[in-house]
Amino acid sequence: MLELWRLSYFVAVAEEENVGRAAARLGVSQSPLSQRIRELEAGLGLALFHRERRRLRLTAEGWRFLDQARALLAHAAGVEQQAKAAGRGEGGRLSLGFVEGAVHAGVLGRALRRFRHERPGVGIELRAMRSGDQVQALREGALDVAHVYTPPAESAGLRIALVAEEPYRLAIPADHRLAADTHLVEARLDGEAFIALPERGNPQARAEWIAACRASGFAPDVRIEAVEPTTILGLVAAGVGLAMVQESLAGAAPAGVVMRPLPTFPLRMRVFAVVSESASAAARAYFELTRT
Template sequence: MLDLRQLRYFVTVAEEEHVGRAADRLHISQSPLSRQIAQLEKNLGLTLFERSQQRLRLTSDGRVFLAEATALLRHADRLENLGRRLGRGDEGGLCVGYVSDAMHTGLLPRSLRTLNEGRPGIHVALYALTAAEQFEGLRQRSLDIALVPEEPPADDPDLIGELLLEDPLLLALPSGHPLADAAELLPGDLDGLPWVAVEDGQDLVWRDDFVAACAAAGFTPDIRFEAPDPLTALGLVASGLGTAFVQKSMVRGGATGVTVRELPWFPRSVRLWAVWHRVDLRPVVASFRATVLDAGAEGVDAREGVAAPAPGTGLPVRSGA
């Protein structure tokens, strides 16, 4: 049986690539740490490290084992947190998984504010995880609700989900750009323009998917920058470094020097789903789920009823045709 302590030792040594530095982090001496790593390798029948006098390097098998060990330890931490809350009778505790769009759209902050106003004593633990990690967390009951960019499989025996929102992508241009005030924008107008692409750190092929979607629409972007989030992308656009696609919910705030255009021929959206286990163990989970679903409905109503202003202009988003 795997020893979680040995796994933590292994992960620390892998991160440091040096037994001495790892021992300092773990507040133990080097000899016991080396013995624990050797014992782990012996128990597994696996060589995890290539050893030299200067440093340790993971073997190919070691890299695979590290990824799984890290995931297991993360789950163990969440499980311990759940056990502590149950042990002290903290019925109101919640573990919420999310992706960055749940924050960017304001849906998760709105939901948490409503929760805090109604039940201020509830402890909430937030975990930024991929959709697959969140689904597994729900199945293992270490997460209570997941906010993810995709729905669970239709035949999943454990999970159920509901679409919270579809946040349309709009074209953001520097305000002085020749296309900013054009009466009509066509796909060919965007072909070869300098572009700021918004990364999707949870999708390894996000860049290929993005370029393919643009090509299908009739243009090829010249990607000059890869921004880690939409706000960064808006800042780069405002500086005149390129154009970008950003969610409609992101254009309400204050980046100056940006003009936002709708493109009816590029009907792509960022989707956000709420997913939960089919069996609710605690009333507070159902209550928070209802709060999240209400926040999603309110967000959709707000976007449909009010034209969002282009940052820095106070003007409605302009139509692309």
């Protein structure tokens, strides 16, 4: 395999048409340079130069090889610059996982806007994923930064930051008996049909939600599970059941949905950013932007 330094030696000699001038340009001795060029020709099985008394002229094969050598050196230089840029967090790609709550809370959009302004050379891949799947992908190196509802219980090797927090609102079908109750008492929700996030995707979050409901004086009857908050609101509008959604979604509720505050409900919607301690410079930079 040809070493890049051999190609650079050849290009210098070809451009200078003189070993002495090429040696001075490269900062090497003339005799070893001549030997390296002869070794290159022997390895290729080609005569690259016509040797005259004071001048070296390229053969036809030498001219073709010069074009290829220049292209290879230029490509190698480009690869090196890209690698250095990635090392500084200025290039490469960033894979971001997120839950929908991160979008509605604004944390994803704010961080992305600032990151794109500061590091425009970094490509972004967005992946909507459940919290548990994000953490697994992060540990496997398939994801650079995660935005999750529930931080991982095992945090060794990870950096975790709370980046969004807001209260829940109760979404009620407009024709429901509780829709006219402007001062809702949570105890009146006991036994009502609810739409909730799937327990299988995040059993810890479901357990915390059930505990918070009971602390407020009611036990929800979960009839349907759905993932996306916008889908949940559509089901509420269809009269399927009640649901709790983050406060920032109140203004996006469709017709047929009434939103009510939950004064004593202790649980809040939280989004955490998670990144590996060994993450790339770009990933670490993005993580810091989610915190401000």
